Amino acid sequence: MQPDRPTQPPFGWADRFFTIGTTGTNGKTSTTWMHAAILRAWGERVLVINTLGYFFDETPITDLPRSLSGYHDAFRRAEAAGMRFAAIELTSKALSEGYAKRWRFDLGVFTNLSPDHLQTHGTWEHYLASKAQLFVHLGPGRTAVLNAADQHAVLIDRALPPDVLRRWFRAPARGAALVPADLEARTVEVSAAGTRIELERSLLAEKLGRVLTLGMVGDVFAENALAAALAADAIGVTPDAIVRGLAACTAVPGRFEVLHADPIVAVDYAHSPDALERTCDAARKLARGRVIVVFGAGGGSTPEKREPMGEAVGARADVAIVTNDNPRREDPQGIADAVVRGVTRGGRAQVRVELDRAVAIEQAINDARPGDVVVIAGKGHEEGQLVGDVTLPFSDAAEVRRVLGLTA
Numbered sequence: 001m002q003p004d005r006p007t008q009p010p011f012g013w014a015d016r017f018f019t020i021g022t023t024g025t026n027g028k029t030s031t032t033w034m035h036a037a038i039l040r041a042w043g044e045r046v047l048v049i050n051t052l053g054y055f056f057d058e059t060p061i062t063d064l065p066r067s068l069s070g071y072h073d074a075f076r077r078a079e080a081a082g083m084r085f086a087a088i089e090l091t092s093k094a095l096s097e098g099y100a101k102r103w104r105f106d107l108g109v110f111t112n113l114s115p116d117h118l119q120t121h122g123t124w125e126h127y128l129a130s131k132a133q134l135f136v137h138l139g140p141g142r143t144a145v146l147n148a149a150d151q152h153a154v155l156i157d158r159a160l161p162p163d164v165l166r167r168w169f170r171a172p173a174r175g176a177a178l179v180p181a182d183l184e185a186r187t188v189e190v191s192a193a194g195t196r197i198e199l200e201r202s203l204l205a206e207k208l209g210r211v212l213t214l215g216m217v218g219d220v221f222a223e224n225a226l227a228a229a230l231a232a233d234a235i236g237v238t239p240d241a242i243v244r245g246l247a248a249c250t251a252v253p254g255r256f257e258v259l260h261a262d263p264i265v266a267v268d269y270a271h272s273p274d275a276l277e278r279t280c281d282a283a284r285k286l287a288r289g290r291v292i293v294v295f296g297a298g299g300g301s302t303p304e305k306r307e308p309m310g311e312a313v314g315a316r317a318d319v320a321i322v323t324n325d326n327p328r329r330e331d332p333q334g335i336a337d338a339v340v341r342g343v344t345r346g347g348r349a350q351v352r353v354e355l356d357r358a359v360a361i362e363q364a365i366n367d368a369r370p371g372d373v374v375v376i377a378g379k380g381h382e383e384g385q386l387v388g389d390v391t392l393p394f395s396d397a398a399e400v401r402r403v404l405g406l407t408a
Helices: 011-018 026-040 068-081 090-097 123-135 153-157 201-207 217-234 239-248 273-286 303-314 332-346 357-367 396-404
Strands: 018-023 046-050 053-056 060-063 085-089 106-110 144-145 165-170 181-191 195-198 213-216 258-261 264-268 290-297 320-321 350-351 373-377 384-387 391-394
Touching: 011 018, 018 026, 018 123, 018 217, 026 046, 026 085, 053 068, 060 264, 090 123, 090 303, 106 123, 106 153, 123 153, 123 217, 144 153, 165 217, 165 391, 181 201, 181 217, 181 273, 195 217, 201 217, 213 239, 213 258, 217 239, 217 273, 258 396, 264 273, 264 396, 273 290, 273 303, 290 303, 290 357, 303 320, 303 332, 320 332, 320 357, 332 350, 350 357, 357 373, 357 396, 373 396
Parallel strands: 018 085, 018 106, 046 085, 106 144, 144 165, 165 181, 264 373, 290 320, 290 373, 320 350
Antiparallel strands: 046 053, 053 060, 181 195, 195 213, 258 264, 384 391
């Protein structure tokens, strides 16, 4: 039996918006950024709500709380400004609390799924079921954009109402297609300047000129771009606007954000095994020398992912510097010990522990030589470090700039 699907949102004025919801473990923020860039290229202004905050196009709105009332106020302001599109990042927590029932989403995007937030959800099944809420509550004739190389997308497809349209994308780094893809990358080329995607032949690929280019660096952004392009096509955006929008899309703060050219130094938000694999693979493509990764694991959430995180880096990097992340109320050394066990099992990287994150970043940069790639992973855009119940000021990007003598 399918759940009831409301045909009207709880607030009448919200009916004026076309709302795109994006969920998954990794890539949500970047994908919402791409939705907005494409729609801007099409001549539309866009409300964006994601991990980074509230935005009107690329302009941050800083006076709204991250709450249900802030969410509603953002839409009211967007309506007053004449906007009619919104790109929203949806966490598993928000979906488990019923957001997809309270708000009408016109299109849903599923990026991928890997273990995370299991302390919040209790079980893997609950985590997946929470993500699926976005899709099972889509109205008749709406569209779901799904990852053809992710087995969890296939499960979501089975739970989808039959009157929801399915569109599938695939990038090679995720693996073989489990269902035929509507938009698929043949090759992905990564450089310090960005990412180039050559598309497999398809009806949409031909309209797009068989090539997409991005200013973002990494295979994962190719995957996000395919999802954003499919979503835009479902909305009716012209192929030219899709191509131009993706090409013009600026790097998302803290998402493989390159702050120095040689050695390359990048800050990335990767904090799951899957995300670290892809971040390390992107770094390896860029490196003429070594890959050096500074990372840790957060306290108070999903301790079972710590060793797999370490193993992902240990199998791909040349040097792994294990440090503090957001320890919360846990012992930082205990967290680091679990990560180190994983790095050792990975079998490639030399590993050392430096729990002072600022010192660890400084060591990595000072050790780097021309041709090396240094990745500071785990905190991305964050401006604080959660220790106990206190958030201490800390920014990976600011520390990188301090060590390199760069201005913000």
